Structures are given as C-alpha cells and as structure tokens.
Amino acid sequence: MTTMARKLITLDEFTIHETRQFPQAKGELSALLRDIGLACKLINKQVMKAGLVEGILGKQGSTNVQGEEQMKLDVYADNMLISVLRNSNDCAGIASEENDDALCFDDEFSVNSKYVVLFDPLDGSSNIDCNASIGTIFAIYRRVSPLGQPCTQADFMQSGKNLMAAGYVIYGSSTMMVYATRRGANGFTLEPSIGEFCLSHPNIQVKSEGKIYSINQGNWNKYSEGVKQYLTHCMNESYSHRYIGSMVADMHRTLIKGGIFMYPADSKNLQGKLRLLYECNPMAFLVEAAGGLASTGTERILDISPDKLHQRVPIFIGSKSMVERALACLAADQEVAAS
Ligand code: AHG
Ligand code: MN
Ligand code: MN
Numbered sequence: 001m002t003t004m005a006r007k008l009i010t011l012d013e014f015t016i017h018e019t020r021q022f023p024q025a026k027g028e029l030s031a032l033l034r035d036i037g038l039a040c041k042l043i044n045k046q047v048m049k050a051g052l053v054e055g056i057l058g059k060q061g062s063t064n065v066q067g068e069e070q071m072k073l074d075v076y077a078d079n080m081l082i083s084v085l086r087n088s089n090d091c092a093g094i095a096s097e098e099n100d101d102a103l104c105f106d107d108e109f110s111v112n113s114k115y116v117v118l119f120d121p122l123d124g125s126s127n128i129d130c131n132a133s134i135g136t137i138f139a140i141y142r143r144v145s146p147l148g149q150p151c152t153q154a155d156f157m158q159s160g161k162n163l164m165a166a167g168y169v170i171y172g173s174s175t176m177m178v179y180a181t182r183r184g185a186n187g188f189t190l191e192p193s194i195g196e197f198c199l200s201h202p203n204i205q206v207k208s209e210g211k212i213y214s215i216n217q218g219n220w221n222k223y224s225e226g227v228k229q230y231l232t233h234c235m236n237e238s239y240s241h242r243y244i245g246s247m248v249a250d251m252h253r254t255l256i257k258g259g260i261f262m263y264p265a266d267s268k269n270l271q272g273k274l275r276l277l278y279e280c281n282p283m284a285f286l287v288e289a290a291g292g293l294a295s296t297g298t299e300r301i302l303d304i305s306p307d308k309l310h311q312r313v314p315i316f317i318g319s320k321s322m323v324e325r326a327l328a329c330l331a332a333d334q335e336v337a338a339s
Contacts, residue, residue, distance in 0.1 A: 011037055011177065011188045011197040018183060029165060029181075032090040032115055032140060037177060037197055039084035040136050040169035043077045043122075044190065047171040050128065057129050065100040066310055073128050074098055077121035077136060085117055092116050092143050092151040095309055097278040102309065104150040112147050115140050115164065116155045120278040123168070124246025133172035135248025138179075139282040140165045156309060160281035160302035167286055168248045178204065178255065180289035185255070201256075206292040210258025210319040212240045214250045222266035226297075226333030230326045247274060251283050251317070255290060260322040264297065265314040272296075272314035276306055280315050293323040297330045 009017075015030035050056040050073070060070040078098040085091040086105055092113040093104035097120040105111075117140055124134040142164050143155040160166075167179025175190040177197045187201030213234040220228065234241070242259075244250050250261050265272045274280050284294030284301035294301040294317040301315060316326045 008191065008196075009199040011199075014186065014188070014199050018181070021183075028090040028114055029140070032088060032117070033165065033179065035084050035088040035091070036081070036117070036138050037169075039081045040175075040177065041190065041195060042080050042084070043073075043136060044169070044171050044175045046073065046076055047134065050131075064098045066097075070098065071122070071125045071128050073134075074122045074125050081117075081119055081121050081136070086110070089113065090115055093155065094119065095156045095277065096121055097275055097310070102151075102153055102156045104152065106150045111149055114142055114147070116143050116151055118156060118277050118282075120275070123248045123279065124244070127244065127246050127249075132244060132246065133170055133249035133252075134246050135168045135170045135172075135252075137168045137248060137279055137282050138166065139163055139277065139285070153309075156277065157306045159305055160276075160285055163281065163285045163302075166282035168251070168282070170248050170252050172249065172252070176200070176252070178252065178286065180286045182289070185286055185290040204255055204290045206255050206287060206290040206319055207258030208291065208320045210239075210254070210260065210322055211237075212242050212253070212257060212259030213262070213322070214241070214243050214254065214259060215262040215264070216243060216245070217241065219266050219268075222268055223264060224266075224330070224333060225336075226330035227262070227264045229333065230329040233325065233329065247279055247283065251287075254318045255287070255292075258319045258322075260316065260318040260326060262316050262326065263314065264316070269312070271312040273312060274315055276301070276304060276311045276313045277309060280313055280317075283317060284315075287317050291320065292318050293320045294318075295323060295327055297327065 019025045019027050060072050060075050062070050093116050095102040095118045120137040143151050145152045165181045169177045178187040185204040188197035189200040191198045254261050263274045296314045
C-alpha cells in the first residue's frame with residue numbers, strides 16, 4: 001500500500017506528495033501551508049471556546065485601517081497569524097486587512113525567505129457573536145524583491161494571476177482548509193482527535209451551472225440596472241437566494257454546490273466592499289482553479305494590477321455560466337447607458 005492510498009491523508013502528506021512531482025521544489029510552500037494551518041488551528045481553538053470564556057466575543061473597542069470596528073477575534077486572529085508566520089522559515093513578510101502597512105520581517109532567516117503571505121485574519125466578523133460560520137482567507141506570492149534583504153511593498157502588490165497558492169479556513173460545523181495551487185483545488189477537514197487537516201474533498205470542481213445566488217439583496221435600491229436585471233433573472237428562474245454575510249461561508253457553499261456570489265459596486269460603495277488583496281484575489285484564484293470565473297463586472301479579477309494595499313473591487317464569482325450571464329446583463333446595461 002502506498003502512502004497516498006491510505007485512507008487518511010494529512011495536509012502535510014498531501015503537499016509533500018505534490019512537491020515531489022517537481023524535483024527542483026524544496027518543500028517551502030508545503031512548510032508555509034503547514035504554518036498557516038497551525039495558526040488557523042490555534043484560531044479555531046479560540047473560536048470553539050467563544051461564548052464560554054470571557055474575552056473572546058464582542059468588540060475590541062478600536063477601528064482598523066479602513067475605519068471598520070474591530071472585534072476581539074479579529075485582533076486575536078491577526079496576532080496569531082503574524083506570530084506564527086514571523087517564526088516560519090518560509091515567510092519574508094505579511095500584509096493583513098487589519099493593519100495599515102505590510103510587515104517585512106528583518107531577521108536573518110526571513111530576509112532569505114521566498115514567499116510573502118496576505119490575509120484576512122477573520123472574515124465575517126459580524127457573524128462572530130451569533131455563532132455563524134466565519135473564516136480566515138490567505139494568499140501566497142513568491143517575492144519579486146531580491147533575497148538577502150527584507151521584502152518590499154512591491155512583493156505584496158502583485159496581480160492575482162501571480163499567486164502561488166491561496167485559500168481559506170472555514171470555522172463552520174466542521175473546520176476545513178480549502179486551498180488551490182495551479183494544480184487544482186483541494187479541501188481538508190480538521191480531524192479533531194489527531195489535530196490534523198485530512199484530505200476530504202479532492203480535486204474540487206465548481207459546477208458550470210448552479211441554482212443559488214448570493215448577494216446582500218437589501219442593497220437593491222443602490223444597485224445599477226444591470227445588477228437588478230441579473231437579480232430579476234435569478235428570481236424568474238426561481239433560484240434559491242442564500243446569503244450568510246461571511247464571504248468564506250458563502251464561497252464555500254458556492255464551491256461545493258455551485259452558484260454565484262456577488263458584492264457589486266453600489267451608489268454608496270462605488271468600488272464595492274470587498275478587498276482585492278485579502279478577499280477577492282485569493283477567492284478568484286481558488287474558483288478559477290476549480291473551473292469557475294471571477295470578474296469585477298468588466299475585468300478578470302486576477303488580471304488587476306493593484307494600486308493600493310487596501311483596494312476594494314466589485315466581484316461576481318462562481319459557476320462559469322452564471323457569472324457569464326451576470327456579465328452579459330451588466331454589459332447590456334452599459335450599452336444602453338452609452339447610447
Ligand atoms: P470582514 O469581516 O473581514 O470585514 O468581511 C466581511 C465581508 C464579507 O465576509 C462579507 O461577504 C461581507 O462583508 C458582508 O457585507 P454586508 O454586510 O455589507 O453584506
Ligand atoms: Mn473579510
Ligand atoms: Mn476580516
């Protein structure tokens with residue numbers, strides 16, 4: 001029996017097996033994924049205790065760089081990821097939704113590390129206090145700055161198409177890590193008795209046609225005519241509407257069941273709400289690796305050259321045919337507006 005034929009394949013075993021397909025690879029990406037997995041297991045431990053232990057639920061009493069109110073778990077998750085990645089041999093620096101600037105580690109090991117990691121440490125913060133699913137989203141790039149010195153801002157400002165790996169951990173009815181490389185998307189469920197993520201959803205493929213649409217429909221009055229037309233189409237087709245309000249949870253369902261998730265621009269949020277580097281790029285990379293599509297409405301998400309660290313973009317993401325249909329509605333509306 002080969003190792004990979006055994007029933008439980010751990011995340012570590014899986015990534016090492018993948019690395020062996022590339023003789024020149026040194027296993028740094030595997031080690032980095034293991035480190036991210038470790039940080040997320042520690043965050044998970046805290047999420048599981050929320051409600052029982054003082055000091056986990058509720059507001060921190062501060063705002064982040066984007067003026068959003070921080071929850072205690074946002075801050076805990078951010079600190080945990082930074083602390084684990086600072087100790088990692090393979091991470092030169094990090095950028096986080098919660099911090100103003102990227103953090104370039106300057107110790108003797110990190111300056112020679114090949115990768116930088118960007119993350120949304122706790123996605124769906126508004127769901128923390130009501131025990132709905134939340135998550136951590138991560139994106140890994142190979143740095144473009146020379147080794148031997150601390151990484152630079154340019155290492156973080158890369159297009160999503162340069163991603164080496166990206167994914168999320170969902171703290172849901174079970175805890176899962178789903179991540180993709182160019183070789184495809186795979187899901188791992190945390191087996192609590194051994195504390196390991198184990199392969200449970202190999203080679204995830206998102207259906208090309210789905211029957212679920214996901215959007216904050218309460219914003220209807222602020223949407224463009226094109227968005228309204230697509231939503232009317234979804235209602236005419238009697239598609240189910242599902243919206244948790246945690247991108248990770250809504251995207252996890254979209255990957256598993258098919259469907260479309262949208263956070264469009266609206267008359268109040270002209271660039272939408274979701275962040276390109278911490279939310280949209282990693283999810284777009286994952287969905288494309290699973291055969292789906294992700295667009296701003298006019299441009300492929302992964303093609304965007306970021307102009308700032310905390311840039312926001314509109315997003316239409318999920319099953320290929322559904323996204324194409326949404327884009328057609330948006331384009332038709334643009335044509336009417338231009339004529
Ligand atoms: P975060 O908790 O990291 O700030 O992200 C929240 C995001 C995302 O998870 C979700 O899809 C969206 O905000 C929900 O926004 P609305 O409440 O405006 O629908
Ligand atoms: Mn988020
Ligand atoms: Mn967040």
